[in-house]
Amino acid sequence: xxxxxxxxxxxxxxxxMKNTSGLHTSVAALQxxxxxxxxxxxxxxxxxxxxxxxxxxxxxxxxxxxxxxPDHGVYTVxxxxxxxxxxxxxxxxxKSPIQNFLNKNKNGGMHHIxxxxxxxxxxxxxxxxxxxxxxSDEPVIGAHGNLxxxxxxxxxxxxxxxxxxx
Amino acid sequence: xxxxxxxxxxxxxxxxMKNTSGLHTSVAALQxxxxxxxxxxxxxxxxxxxxxxxxxxxxxxxxxxxxxxPDHGVYTVxxxxxxxxxxxxxxxxxKSPIQNFLNKNKNGGMHHIxxxxxxxxxxxxxxxxxxxxxxSDEPVIGAHGNLxxxxxxxxxxxxxxxxxxx
Numbered sequence: 349x350x351x352x353x354x355x356x357x358x359x360x361x362x363x364x365m366k367n368t369s370g371l372h373t374s375v376a377a378l379q380x381x382x383x384x385x386x387x388x389x390x391x392x393x394x395x396x397x398x399x400x401x402x403x404x405x406x407x408x409x410x411x412x413x414x415x416x417x418p419d420h421g422v423y424t425v426x427x428x429x430x431x432x433x434x435x436x437x438x439x440x441x442x443k444s445p446i447q448n449f450l451n452k453n454k455n456g457g458m459h460h461i462x463x464x465x466x467x468x469x470x471x472x473x474x475x476x477x478x479x480x481x482x483x484s485d486e487p488v489i490g491a492h493g494n495l496x497x498x499x500x501x502x503x504x505x506x507x508x509x510x511x512x513x514x
Numbered sequence: 515x516x517x518x519x520x521x522x523x524x525x526x527x528x529x530x531m532k533n534t535s536g537l538h539t540s541v542a543a544l545q546x547x548x549x550x551x552x553x554x555x556x557x558x559x560x561x562x563x564x565x566x567x568x569x570x571x572x573x574x575x576x577x578x579x580x581x582x583x584p585d586h587g588v589y590t591v592x593x594x595x596x597x598x599x600x601x602x603x604x605x606x607x608x609k610s611p612i613q614n615f616l617n618k619n620k621n622g623g624m625h626h627i628x629x630x631x632x633x634x635x636x637x638x639x640x641x642x643x644x645x646x647x648x649x650s651d652e653p654v655i656g657a658h659g660n661l662x663x664x665x666x667x668x669x670x671x672x673x674x675x676x677x678x679x680x
């Protein structure tokens with residue numbers, strides 16, 4: 349009888365482990381998006397020509413021309429560094445989304461990092477289910493022509509994280 | 515006579531242009547170092563387990579264990595994102611170099627970016643000649659076992675830039 353009980357318990361444990369293992373596989377299979385590489389690091393600057401010259405003339409990196417992005421309220425300059433970019437940002441217009449940051453950081457500084465995702469719709473749905481908040485309800489077309497959305501910095505330990513579908 | 519003077523002037527201009535062009539070529543050939551990719555972005559955090567869980571469990575990235583780096587006064591966790599890493603930093607000991615940053619940024623935030631160079635000694639010599647300042651006189655062995663040195667953030671438009679010889 350004691351042996352029967354032990355056998356029953358072993359069977360129960362074995363079944364539970366199988367079910368738990370199966371559950372993990374199902375959850376992993378259900379996640380319909382993946383995070384990829386760092387697309388860029390954005391640095392806000394009050395003087396984009398001066399900062400572009402630092403990366404081009406002093407550090408010797410490949411630096412793009414300055415591009416106005418009126419839909420995003422910024423000028424951009426891209427610094428190519430291997431597989432990742434630095435995106436220099438300077439305010440364009442009265443309602444630039446980086447003006448407040450530059451008011452607090454007069455010399456400029458690191459503004460956000462952008463992580464690539466393979467499916468932004470699935471990422472948003474999954475992250476909302478994990479109680480993550482976003483700075484907008486829906487993704488928008490970003491400076492590179494791809495869908496982007498910002499996570500709330502309060503949910504990312506003080507760092508502004510942008511997701512970009514690539 | 516007027517024609518002779520014009521000819522002489524043309525010859526002088528031509529010689530000057532040739533010399534200037536030669537000088538540019540020589541300067542480029544003399545630069546004995548190159549900047550490479552972004553090695554990592556460092557994020558300082560008051561709660562490294564919580565921030566590691568964000569990147570591992572919420573965003574689904576590959577995240578290392580926590581490593582103490584007593585020589586550098588920090589704990590580190592590495593988040594692998596393509597060809598680049600996020601380096602999470604948390605103070606270790608009383609004289610941690612990131613404590614002052616965390617006192618000013620209670621929730622944590624982006625602390626520095628690290629750019630790879632192929633020859634740190636030549637980079638330092640060249641950058642000093644370009645009036646760039648460093649946070650130490652000499653490079654030291656960093657958390658990855660390579661020589662590193664920090665540029666002064668006041669010379670990098672508000673961003674702390676680390677150079678690492680790779």
